[in-house]
Amino acid sequence: MTEVVERKATNVHWHDGEVTRGDRAAMLGHKGVTMWFTGLSGSGKSTVAVAVEKALTARGVLTYRLDGDNIRLGINSNLGFSAEDRQENIRRVGEISKLFADTGVVVLSSFISPYAEDRAMVRKVHEEGDLPFMEVFVDCSLEAAESRDPKGLYKKARAGEIRGFTGIDDPYEAPVNAELHLRTDEMTLEQEVDAVIKSLQERGIIV
């Protein structure tokens, strides 16, 4: 019985000193943030995210990318492409991004995320957790995205082999209050990366 009492007292002591978000930021030398890259398929989201990841890593900033590759094949493998499942896909990614931002990671989440309501939900989740959230509109014309067509998806959508494809027979609701607007058909990749880094510095996320 004495053991239990002593243990309890010890618990209280340890719990008092729980590690905080600020402790992790101090260790890492930067804060965590969710950078949410939204845009048409082929707009250049992954390209920018990969380049930003490299630039940040070179600066010693812990960065991680979330995208269809590691989400759709993993945690969201039980979701399809119905309207309901698409919303749940974005909701889960938003919640995971929040955990990463809380850890102190600069998380780069690249998802078409065509609906303003879904993106607003993700923003709200971060605001409620007092965590930085930056919406990055990766913008290029439908014509430019379709001419790139890196995965051959526009061709399939035009041929009617894919239905509900964003930009073809499903709308893309462009952000109106994005923290950053990258015009990938007008800017070079280097300019885009510089713009992202600068925006992180201005917000005090990184030095």
Added chain:
Amino acid sequence: MTEVVERKATNVHWHDGEVTRGDRAAMLGHKGVTMWFTGLSGSGKSTVAVAVEKALTARGVLTYRLDGDNIRLGINSNLGFSAEDRQENIRRVGEISKLFADTGVVVLSSFISPYAEDRAMVRKVHEEGDLPFMEVFVDCSLEAAESRDPKGLYKKARAGEIRGFTGIDDPYEAPVNAELHLRTDEMTLEQEVDAVIKSLQERGIIV
């Protein structure tokens, strides 16, 4: 058109140099790992995880805790306590843990996770991703856990107010191949923390 061609070439260059798990580990000075704390309600999972988090942070190891508090209220807020939902709860946490381990974080996931099959699933997901996974059996007798009853749940379960409660009217399948076995009714918290740190060192996760 020239722009597009140049851009494509640039993309290839950047993609060639994608940041790897090894790059992140080198930056952090340690590897990522999922430490999965399983045990009865009241066995001391959270207490150990909180203490380990503090000890690792003091050593400069980036650590994050996943538990009911930040999972059930966040990403898994749409899950209940049916058998199916419980399994999905563990599956999602396993996938999230994997992403954190891939980032280079020592992630401490504390969940009763009473079924061996579910824990095996989480282990498999990590093995397939070539990521370290350590099952930590936070073990104490049902009597000891029930006498602690930090959340008053055993009392409710005994009164029939909660059904399917692990240890009372639902089984806890004790791990048979856990990497670490902590007897919280025999060890002090300090001994438990030391055992965890030592096991991380022996596996080359931390220095």
